[in-house]
Amino acid sequence: MTGLIVAYSRNRVIGRKGEIPWRIKGEQRRFRELTTGNVVIMGRRSYDEIGRPLPNRFNIIVSKTAEYSAENLVTVPTLTDAINYAKEHFPDKNIYLSGGAGIYREGLDLCDALYVTEVDIDVPDGDTFFPEIDEGLYEKTVDEEIDGDIPYKYVTFRKKF
Numbered sequence: 001m002t003g004l005i006v007a008y009s010r011n012r013v014i015g016r017k018g019e020i021p022w023r024i025k026g027e028q029r030r031f032r033e034l035t036t037g038n039v040v041i042m043g044r045r046s047y048d049e050i051g052r053p054l055p056n057r058f059n060i061i062v063s064k065t066a067e068y069s070a071e072n073l074v075t076v077p078t079l080t081d082a083i084n085y086a087k088e089h090f091p092d093k094n095i096y097l098s099g100g101a102g103i104y105r106e107g108l109d110l111c112d113a114l115y116v117t118e119v120d121i122d123v124p125d126g127d128t129f130f131p132e133i134d135e136g137l138y139e140k141t142v143d144e145e146i147d148g149d150i151p152y153k154y155v156t157f158r159k160k161f
């Protein structure tokens with residue numbers, strides 16, 4: 001299974017000045033649950049923001065300029081290389097594209113499922129966006145709705161064909 005995992009605001013913002021523009025305690029629970037034991041693929045800037053390999057999963061960083069490596073991390077030059085690496089080395093694991101915008105744009109059509117956190121705020125000064133989803137191609141389910149200062153929903157888009 002190749003999936004994509006993202007949190008975006010009402011106006012589809014995923015980032016602002018190199019960071020995620022909200023802090024919501026607990027919101028990353030589904031990210032952790034889905035990706036632990038599996039493979040995450042992320043762009044170089046997203047990795048720089050985190051600053052270390054995510055533990056208990058294999059990290060593949062897409063970059064033509066940086067060369068990170070660790071016991072559970074490799075760097076490859078393209079998204080295609082990343083997916084091929086994951087399929088070859090971890091054929092039984094799920095692959096999750098974890099951002100940012102370039103990875104999402106190139107990878108959207110390659111994914112069987114999109115795991116989205118819909119964050120119920122507008123971020124007027126956001127500078128990094130998630131692409132439009134052609135909702136006709138997917139079955140959308142709302143898995144969980146969480147209330148709070150900033151309410152959010154976990155939703156899943158599954159490819160119909």
Ligand SMILES: NC(=O)c1ccc[n+]([C@@H]2O[C@H](COP(=O)([O-])OP(=O)(O)OC[C@H]3O[C@@H](n4cnc5c(N)ncnc54)[C@H](OP(=O)(O)O)[C@@H]3O)[C@@H](O)[C@H]2O)c1
Nearest residue numbers: 007015018019020043044045046063064065099100101102
């Ligand atoms: N809300 C969320 O769920 C979420 C998730 C992840 C990130 N974010 C946010 O998104 C922002 C970072 O995203 P970003 O779009 O600016 O950067 P990014 O995709 O994380 O990193 C960009 C870099 O990654 C490499 N890269 C990315 N896509 C590539 C592709 N398709 N092919 C080849 N190389 C590719 C390139 O590295 P080189 O220049 O080294 O070649 C590129 O400069 C931050 O604000 C972060 O907080 C949000």
